[in-house]
Amino acid sequence: MTSEKVPQAGSIFDPKLLSRCISCGFCLPACPTYALTGDEASSPRGRITLMRALDSGTLPPDDPTLAEQASFCLGCRACEPVCPAGVQYGELLEQWRGFQWRGRRRPLVVRFLIFAAERAWAHRIAGRLRGAAHIPAAASQRSLMLGCFERSLFPKVSRSALALAPELAVPGSQGCCGALHAHNGEPERGRQLAEQLGAQLPGQIVTTSGGCAAHLAAVLGRDRVAELSEYLRGTVTGQVRIGDRQARVALQDSCHLRNGLDVWREPRALVSAVAEYVELPGAARCCGAAGTYSLVRPRDSRRVLEPKIDEIEAAGIDYVVAVNPGCLRQLRQGLRRRKSTVRALHIADLLRLAAD
Numbered sequence: 001m002t003s004e005k006v007p008q009a010g011s012i013f014d015p016k017l018l019s020r021c022i023s024c025g026f027c028l029p030a031c032p033t034y035a036l037t038g039d040e041a042s043s044p045r046g047r048i049t050l051m052r053a054l055d056s057g058t059l060p061p062d063d064p065t066l067a068e069q070a071s072f073c074l075g076c077r078a079c080e081p082v083c084p085a086g087v088q089y090g091e092l093l094e095q096w097r098g099f100q101w102r103g104r105r106r107p108l109v110v111r112f113l114i115f116a117a118e119r120a121w122a123h124r125i126a127g128r129l130r131g132a133a134h135i136p137a138a139a140s141q142r143s144l145m146l147g148c149f150e151r152s153l154f155p156k157v158s159r160s161a162l163a164l165a166p167e168l169a170v171p172g173s174q175g176c177c178g179a180l181h182a183h184n185g186e187p188e189r190g191r192q193l194a195e196q197l198g199a200q201l202p203g204q205i206v207t208t209s210g211g212c213a214a215h216l217a218a219v220l221g222r223d224r225v226a227e228l229s230e231y232l233r234g235t236v237t238g239q240v241r242i243g244d245r246q247a248r249v250a251l252q253d254s255c256h257l258r259n260g261l262d263v264w265r266e267p268r269a270l271v272s273a274v275a276e277y278v279e280l281p282g283a284a285r286c287c288g289a290a291g292t293y294s295l296v297r298p299r300d301s302r303r304v305l306e307p308k309i310d311e312i313e314a315a316g317i318d319y320v321v322a323v324n325p326g327c328l329r330q331l332r333q334g335l336r337r338r339k340s341t342v343r344a345l346h347i348a349d350l351l352r353l354a355a356d
Contacts, residue, residue, distance in 0.1 A: 012055045012099045013092060020087045021048045027079035027089075032286050032304050033072055041069055044079035044089050051096055061100065070100040071107070072300065074293055075183055076255035076286040081262075090260065094187045101185030109295045110184045117148045120175035130155040141203035142231075144168040145216075148176040150209060150325040157208050157325065160348035161228055164236070164355065165206065174200050177207075179215035183291050194219035206231045208348055210254025210324040211291060214261050227257055228348055229267040229323060238354035240275045240319070248317040249275040249350065252308070252331060253284050254324035267323050267347055274354035275319075280311045289330035301330070309334045312342055321347045 027044040028034050034043035041050065047069050053059040054066055070093075077090045101110070130152050144165070146158050162168060177197050182190025198205070198220045205220070207213045208228050217225040240247040249271050258264040264284070271277045288294060288304030312320050312335070320335075320342055322328040331344040345353075 013051060013095050017088055017092055017095075018048070018051060018055060020085050021045065022085045023049075024084060026082050026084060027087075030078040030082045032074055032076065032078070032288075033300075036300070036303055041065060042072060044083075044087070047073060047096075048087070048089075048092065051092060054096075054099075066100060067105075070096055071296060074255075074286050074288070074290040074304070076290060077259035078255065078284075078286065080259050090256075094182055094190075097183075097185040098187050106185050107292075107296045110292050113292060113295075114181055114184065114186065117176040117180050120148075120173075124172055142168050143174075143201035143203060143205055144170045145177065145197070145201065145205050145207040145209075145212065146170065146172075146174060147207070147209050147212060147325065148180070154325050154328065154346065157346045157348050160346070160352035161206070161208050163352050164232060164348065165228075168206055169202065171200060177212045177216050178219070179209075179212050180291065182215055183211075190215065191219050198224065204231075208323075208325070208346065210257030210261075210263070211326065213263075214256035217261060222261075227254075227261070227263055227266075227323065229270050230263055232270060232351065233266050236270050236273050236351050236354065238274055238356070240350060240354045242318050246276040247319060248278050248315075249319045249321055250278045250280045250312065250315055250317045251283055251321045251323075251347075252280070252287055252327050254322070254327060255286050255290070257323060258284060267321070270347065270351060271321055274351060278315050278317050280308070280315060280320075282308055282311055287327050287330050287334075289324070289326040291326060294326070294330055302334075305330060305334045309338055309340070313338065313340060317342055319343050319345050319350060321345055321350050323347050 023045055025045055031043050040046040050066055050069055075093050079089050144161055176193050178190035178193030194216050204226055205224055206226050213225055213227040251267055251271055253264050286304055287308055288301040294301040320331055322331055328344055328346050335342055335344055
């Protein structure tokens with residue numbers, strides 16, 4: 001360990017945010033990594049204690065426990081809704097990683113993803129080649145956000161969203177919203193990109209990604225942003241059927257959408273309107289995708305996911321629906337490893353299946 005010091009005591013975190021925690025422990029049962037380990041340091045309360053030690057200079061920045069816990073945290077924000085003191089843990093984690101993951105300390109895969117996310121021209125080309133939705137900017141008061149990686153990994157999602165809401169404009173020149181940056185050590189750059197996207201997309205921004213929705217709402221304001229299930233509330237038609245019966249469909253919440261924006265009733269209502277909805281016991285708990293987490297810490301990501309796959313397999317369902325592309329990728333990989341017959345779909349694709 002070196003003798004590196006914090007530049008100035010109290011310079012890393014917003015003191016108002018850091019002082020809000022009263023160490024009550026209500027967050028412990030909600031935390032997936034605490035559930036895995038039973039280790040206080042792997043809980044929100046324990047991590048805030050570490051943040052305070054870093055901020056005061058009690059622990060040096062290169063302390064191995066700081067490095068481990070800044071990385072081990074999923075950033076799911078499940079601690080926020082249960083906190084009686086209103087601790088904004090997500091913001092604290094962004095500030096922590098903004099300091100802890102400076103330069104070469106940032107995981108290599110994260111550095112690569114941030115580099116790639118900045119290449120808007122590459123995402124535009126990939127989106128076109130993969131067939132993502134594209135309509136030249138029109139005189140619309142609402143726009144569909146394509147997402148940087150979603151448009152190439154899951155191009156069908158934007159096409160389904162546009163089929164369900166054809167009034168949306170889909171400017172092809174749009175770039176990254178900055179959520180990737182904000183959650184991985186570049187909060188200021190994340191804010192800049194969100195503001196740029198807000199200037200590129202007219203009116204209300206409709207997004208098919210829960211994590212992007214939460215980040216954009218934090219920067220641009222809640223009235224500028226709607227996740228797709230919010231936007232489509234009460235407008236869906238049709239039924240999803242398997243033979244002569246309604247399909248049985250479960251939902252996996254987006255952590256940031258549920259814990260950051262309190263959006264979880266809306267997707268359930270939409271699914272219930274077109275299929276037999278089945279609530280999974282752990283639907284509100286993180287699936288382990290957590291943005292870059294499944295790439296940075298794949299073994300821990302799978303440890304979080306496996307109990308959820310057990311629930312899906314035991315539920316007797318036909319589909320499990322995600323409202324976030326990272327969750328969709330995570331669920332598909334987990335189900336594929338189990339050779340499961342359950343299909344994972346984005347909610348836009350399920351609703352389009354019902355309408356067709």
